[in-house]
Amino acid sequence: LHLLRERLLAARSFASSDNPQAIAFSAPTGSGKTIVMAALFEAILDQPDDQLDWPLDWQPQPEAVILWVSDMPELNEQTRRKIESTSDKVYRVNQLVPIDASFDAELLEGGRVYFINTQKLGTDKLLTKEGEKRTWSIWNTLTNTAKAVADRFYVVIDEAHRGMTSGRGAREAQTLMQRFLLGYPEVGLVKMPLVIGVSATPGRFVRHLTSSDAGHTLHQIHIKPEEVRQSGLLKDRILIHHPETATQAEMTLLEEAARRWRQMTSAWQSYCSTENERTTVRPVLVVQVENGTDRQLTRTNLADALVVIETALGRRLQENEVAHALHDTGDLEVGGHRVRKVEASRIDEDRNIGVVFFKTSLSTGWDCP
16 A cells, blocks of 8 residues: 555656556455555545554645546446445545436536446447536546646546557557546547556556557556465465366366365354454355356256255255356246345345356456455
């Protein structure tokens, strides 16, 4: 956090649309990047946490404007809830503000953290148009804010590696994410004065800034896995096995994983009880299933998977213990169990969930250290 603070101090004193500054903040998945950003927001809008080492000359900016940009509504909602749950200085009701289609303002208001996703920024979206009961397009709002408070307008691009194309031959502003960096002259959008790119893999973001004509001063912060591993958040090794004989081998691996899950659950219960922890850590078994077809939800037999898990556990799975994060269906009835649909970002807050089925990826919308 102290590195981020130092880069921020150096960047914001020079930030303007004519002299744009960019900070590339990278750390391994599961290391708490969102928590670090929440602590930074507290220090900007209120006062730094007393337990953190902040310089005496640090000056909060209560009227600062923070805009959190992602390419998915689910990411924004996850971040909003995480900031709300971890911060006692940034409050959801009046400071964490989602920008929806009805938003219409000349400037973004100071002292707030706004959230917007690129799906609302297409040329056919209401936010990007003037007229039709709208005085200001979102592009007007951003430009006005950038010009009025350049030294205290922070644009945070979440998962900044996505949507960044490299190479000088790439068309400028090809993606909506890039317009925050390059501007969008056709609609009057200027370059955002200070952009913070947050990502576990910032290579594309950095390459884009260094290879394009964006003209940014780039400040880089890279947290090494070794540093995070010392905190216990990252394991020393993750072993991945790809069996050649799929069905039987995969069910065998699933059974072993379920046993490990049972052991870990028991170990955490014992530890939390011994240490008098107020909340017991509950591990979740996350099971990736195969993609399906037009007529089949998944090629994996979910009923067989549940039988294998119950065999390994030596008990029947409880009501509401099994969920899925498949985007193309709702609740399911599988082998006598109701497998309920759950949004990825809500897995952590649901204490009943023990097993989650998903398809391609759960990396978006859910933090899984």
